[in-house]
Amino acid sequence: MEAFFKTHKYLVEHTDAPVRRNLMNEIDWSDRLIGIKGTRGIGKTTFLLQYAKENFDTNNRRCLYVNMNNFYFQGRGIADFAMDFYNHGGEVLLIDQVFKQQNWSSELRKCYDQCPNLKIIFTGSSVMRLKEENPELCGIVKSYNLRGFSFREYLNLQTGNNIPVYTLDNILANHVEIANEIAKNVDIAEHFNSYLHHGFYPFFLEHRNFEENLLKTMNMMTEVDILLIKQIELKYLTKIKKLLYLLAVEGLKAPNISNLAGEIKTSRATVMNYIKYLSDARLINIIYHPGDEFPKKPSKVMMYNPNLMYCIYPIVADRQDVMETFFVNMLWKDHSVNQGNRDAAYIIDNKLHFHVTSANHIRRTRNSSEQLYATYDLNIGQANKVPLWMFGLLY
Incomplete structure (x- = not known):
C-alpha cells in the first residue's frame, strides 16, 4: 500500500x-x-x-x-x-x-x-x-x-481567454453578438483551421509528431479497446482495421455493406457489427435517418472527428467533409443528430434543420428563411446563417 x-x-x-x-x-x-x-x-x-x-x-x-x-x-x-x-x-x-x-x-x-x-x-x-x-x-x-477538447476549450488554451459554454438555443438567438465579442480578441479563422487539424486530442501539447501519436492511439483503440473488451479473436484484427480504412477513404456517404463484406471477406452482419464497434470506440460516427437505428444500414458514416481524417494516407480530407464532421462531432454530445433530406443536411433534436455549407454556396442558391445554415468561411453570421465554428462553443 x-x-x-x-x-x-x-x-x-x-x-x-x-x-x-x-x-x-x-x-x-x-x-x-x-x-x-x-x-x-x-x-x-x-x-x-x-x-x-x-x-x-x-x-x-x-x-x-x-x-x-x-x-x-x-x-x-x-x-x-x-x-x-x-x-x-x-x-x-x-x-x-x-x-x-x-x-x-x-x-x-x-x-x-x-x-x-x-x-x-x-x-x-x-x-x-x-x-x-x-x-x-x-x-x-x-x-x-469525457470528450476531446471542444473548439472553445482549445481556443481558451491557445489564447488565454475564458470563453464560457453556450447552449444551442443561446447560439441560435444571439450568435451575432457572441461572435462579435469573441472576434475582438482572437483570430477565429487561424485557430479554427488549426483545431480541425490537431485540436481535439490533448496530446497535441506534447513535443512529438501529432499524426504519429494519433496513429498509435487509433491502433490501440482497435487492438485493445475493441478486441479486448468485445472479446474478439486477434485473427480478425486486420479485417476491422481494413474496414476502418475503407470507410475513411470513401468519405461521407452511405456504406455499401455488400462491397465492404467482399473487401474484408466476411458476412454483411459482421460488417455491421464491426461498424458498431468502431462507432463505440469513437473512431467513426454513424448517422441515421429519423426513426432508424442499429442494426439498420446507416444513411452516412464519417470519421468521429476531423483530426482523424488527417491521419489516413492518402489524405482525403475534403473540406466539405471536414466541416460536416466537425458539426456532427460538436452537436453529438448533448443533441440527437439525424440525416436530413440532402447530403449536407442534418436534423438536430428532431426539429432543427441545418445545412452545412460555405457562404459562397448560399449566395449562389435560393435559401429558405426556415432553413438554418452552419456556415464555414464566415467569422460572423447573420440571421439564420450561423458561423460553423460557433458550434464548438457547446461544451
Missing part, C-alpha cells in the same frame, strides 16, 4: 491540466460509484488526478489513485484491495482503466456492498457498456463521457 501512496503523491503533484474540463462541473460527486468513459488519449488519467489535486491533500491518504495496468492486480482483486484501503481510513479510490481487471464489474459491486462509505471513481473505454452489459451495476453506477 505504501508504494501506491508514493506513486499517487508523485502523480498528483506533477499533474498540471492545461484546461479544466467542463465535465468536472457536470458530475454529481456525491454519488458513490462513478464511471468516466472516453476514447484512448482523451485525458481520462489527467482528469482523475486533477480531481484528486483539487479536493485532497496528498499527505492525508483519504484519496488514492491506482492503475489497473499495474501487475500487482493480476494477483489481487479490486475488492480485496479496496477493502484494505477502506479499513485504513480511505474514502475515495480512483481506479484507472478498470477493464484491465478480470471480472471488474462484479469486483466493483463487492466494493459497493462491502464498503458503504467508500467512493469509487473509475475510468474505462468508450467501448464499454456499463449498464447494458453489466447488470450488477445497474442502479448504482453513474456514467459520464
Whole structure:
C-alpha cells in the first residue's frame, strides 16, 4: 500500500491540466460509484488526478489513485484491495482503466456492498457498456463521457481567454453578438483551421509528431479497446482495421455493406457489427435517418472527428467533409443528430434543420428563411446563417 501512496503523491503533484474540463462541473460527486468513459488519449488519467489535486491533500491518504495496468492486480482483486484501503481510513479510490481487471464489474459491486462509505471513481473505454452489459451495476453506477477538447476549450488554451459554454438555443438567438465579442480578441479563422487539424486530442501539447501519436492511439483503440473488451479473436484484427480504412477513404456517404463484406471477406452482419464497434470506440460516427437505428444500414458514416481524417494516407480530407464532421462531432454530445433530406443536411433534436455549407454556396442558391445554415468561411453570421465554428462553443 505504501508504494501506491508514493506513486499517487508523485502523480498528483506533477499533474498540471492545461484546461479544466467542463465535465468536472457536470458530475454529481456525491454519488458513490462513478464511471468516466472516453476514447484512448482523451485525458481520462489527467482528469482523475486533477480531481484528486483539487479536493485532497496528498499527505492525508483519504484519496488514492491506482492503475489497473499495474501487475500487482493480476494477483489481487479490486475488492480485496479496496477493502484494505477502506479499513485504513480511505474514502475515495480512483481506479484507472478498470477493464484491465478480470471480472471488474462484479469486483466493483463487492466494493459497493462491502464498503458503504467508500467512493469509487473509475475510468474505462468508450467501448464499454456499463449498464447494458453489466447488470450488477445497474442502479448504482453513474456514467459520464469525457470528450476531446471542444473548439472553445482549445481556443481558451491557445489564447488565454475564458470563453464560457453556450447552449444551442443561446447560439441560435444571439450568435451575432457572441461572435462579435469573441472576434475582438482572437483570430477565429487561424485557430479554427488549426483545431480541425490537431485540436481535439490533448496530446497535441506534447513535443512529438501529432499524426504519429494519433496513429498509435487509433491502433490501440482497435487492438485493445475493441478486441479486448468485445472479446474478439486477434485473427480478425486486420479485417476491422481494413474496414476502418475503407470507410475513411470513401468519405461521407452511405456504406455499401455488400462491397465492404467482399473487401474484408466476411458476412454483411459482421460488417455491421464491426461498424458498431468502431462507432463505440469513437473512431467513426454513424448517422441515421429519423426513426432508424442499429442494426439498420446507416444513411452516412464519417470519421468521429476531423483530426482523424488527417491521419489516413492518402489524405482525403475534403473540406466539405471536414466541416460536416466537425458539426456532427460538436452537436453529438448533448443533441440527437439525424440525416436530413440532402447530403449536407442534418436534423438536430428532431426539429432543427441545418445545412452545412460555405457562404459562397448560399449566395449562389435560393435559401429558405426556415432553413438554418452552419456556415464555414464566415467569422460572423447573420440571421439564420450561423458561423460553423460557433458550434464548438457547446461544451
